[in-house]
Amino acid sequence: MSNTASGKTPLPGRGPEQARARRRGAHPLARFLVRRLLTAVLLAWGITLVTFVLTNLVPGDPVAANLGQRALGDPAIVAQWRAEHGLDKPLWEQYALHLQGLLQGDFGTSQQSHRPVAQDLAEFVPATLELAGAAILVSLVLGVGFGVLAALRRDRLSDHLLRVLSLVGISVPTFWLALVAFYVFFYRLQITPGSGRVDPALGGAPPVTGLQTIDALLAGRWDIFASAAGHLITPTLVLALYTIGLLTRFTRSAVLEVLGQDYVRAARAKGLPGRVILFRYVLRSALVPIITVAGLAFGSLLSGTVLVEAIFAWPGIGQYAYKSATTLDLPAVMGVGLVVGVVYLVINLIVDVLYGVIDPRVRLQ
């Protein structure tokens, strides 16, 4: 994540050019955003190309994955299926059609669900967003909180305990953790609910945002909200544990570094309250490296959802991606690839913007 904002200082020089530079420089953030968005579009196009080429390189025929053994023996059915999904056209034409569709907001039709991929994504993305969003929230609060705590209580018992926790979080594989957590909390201790997003007997709240907890609140259904929030706990914690561990480690070292600075000592010396020192002096300076790590970690959170969703039967994009990949559902795989790619781009963009918000030096440049 390079800090691109630093590279655009207007060159001091002749009159009119300088004026233009000053005019442009009036909204450095806007210019920066426009440039990043243009790059993002290029990158998104690159993603479509890579996913298309990769999915077509896979040995194996989507026909075999989608038709029954008996139907495969009937050339008329096979031909009809190929024509229906545009697989009878040359590859370059398939790609051109795909791109043309994308420009019109059409992701193609899934070979699995026979529905527009956009419609499928609209259904599955919110479930993943809810889970990943909760995990991001929990890992930010706990990861940063634990990190600060560990730094403040350096070399005491709580520091050592948090070190063990973060090492466990970083080193334990997610799929294993998911299985064990499900077994222990759901089956053994019986304190968390089972598979899915909500109790099947309750059914879901009428979809507005697609986020079950929010929709339940909007509908005023507290029973559904409680059930949905309950179903969120274990998968969220499982998914968040890695980022919690990572953030704890990074926050701890960042805070420790700042704590040793002269200006912190000076603040203490002039008798500022501890709260002010922590939030306004220490945390603020420590945030830049923390945000860098958080951005990267949240991107990788999406890959973790594939496994967590499989084990908790969470109807999200991870399950959809897995199913599409194993059945060579080309349009769906490309749709998922594009969404995940765009999420990465957006997170990177947010991180870059946040640099400017937090660090005045970046803004001044």
Next chain:
Amino acid sequence: MATRSQTAAVLLAGALALAACGSGGAQAPAAQSGAKTLVIDTSFDLKTADPGRTYEPTGLIVGKATYETLLTFDGGDVTKPVPALAESYELSEDGKVVTLKLKQGATFADGSPVTADDVVFSLTRVRDMKGTPSFLLDGVEVAKTDDSTVTLTSKQANPALPYILPNPALGILNSKVAKQNGATADPQDKAEQYLNSASAGSGPYTIESFNVSSQVVLKANPKYYGTKPAYDKVVIRNVEAATQKLNVQRGDSQVALNLSGDQVTGMPANLQVKKTASANVIFLFANQNQEISKTTPNAKFVEAVRKGVDYAGLLELAGEGATQAPGVIPSQILGALGADQAAKRDLEGAKAALAASGLSNPTVKLEYPSELTVNGLSFQPLAERIQANLKEVGITVDLNPAPVTTALDNYRNGKEEMGLWYWGPDYPDPSDYLVFLPGKTVGERAGWKAGSDKTVEESGEKAAAAVGDDLRKQAYADMQAKLNASGPFIPLIQPSQNIVTAASVTGLEYHPVWTVDVADLGAK
């Protein structure tokens, strides 16, 4: 150093976050909150709820609950079709015409009556839409004789038709509603999207919500004209096998459909475990095409393999409930060979056959799908066991697993030297197994071209033309005996289908076509 208030603030923030997430707390298991909701966990194989396109196991469960067919089967017995929307049927003596008398008083979910026109439209639609199940009615003409009579006419004798009609893909839909929503009964038919969100059938359930990769919710059809089903709501969820096991044990679900033999051992006594030999037959084949292999077309080589496989050992691997397949036709279906006709291991005989083949220390490549499981049984351990068995005979087997989509490609194109695959019945009639003959779908995959084995082909033609249960039974048994004697296929086992249910669920029967009929399930 940190002050006490700093520490407290940080801890408080953490605690708040936890509390916010934890406010839901643990829920009561589903079974208790709504007495009449049934939760079924299964690994989804589902594409559509449009009966005319349905062909996957999960889709057939949904189709069976939401649509009715002309004929059906009673429980798990597939040897005799019984009335459903048709109150009676008659097969003409030459086996070409099936005449069906429709039941009076049957109604669709919107209350309108089921008519002969609906039947003609629905069946023609399946045939002409060229979807996956359209081969079921290939070449069958559907006609209405009067308001309560429909005839199905085939060009050749088609005694299998009454066994095909119960397939949920041939469910009768409300033609008026379907047409309003884009049904045209040709490849351009657009009704699927509508049929995935609502059901236009006369079955005991209707679709409340439908999602191909997470869950399907069925609710009891309030206008169902028959006996009301025991559960008001049935939720079918897509759940991994390992999670299915924990869910059903904890009471979060009442039915788990995809547990392997290992997973169902040691189930607590409050759960019911049903182990039934499935109708899937796992078999081995040796390619007969000289261009593919110089080794496997040798008849003595095939004999050596047939005698060299340790069938009892494979059964042990497959777990309780599995049975050896004596022929390609599974035990449930008319014409299946008796257990006494099953091949047995004869190591000395195998070695002798190999010596007589003239091949010395042959090496062959065995291909199979690496990640495919049939009734929870994976191909990998079976292939390894076969490799070890044949090693003792003197045949070296190189294992060559591939993901199913890749492996299937080679298999379909007849390029595998040896293959380990399975065949599940498309409909419970022995005519579905004519595909194993030379020149037919599976025969070709084993490089067995038409005309390469006259005896087997003649016995197949005889079986296909036979009319009447006794004659057919005999003819198909004879065909399989000949297949076993000189064909390239070595039938191995029928794995066990294990279904675990809560003690409260009654009346569960494993069905080889639609796995389970949810309307048949009772509550205790």
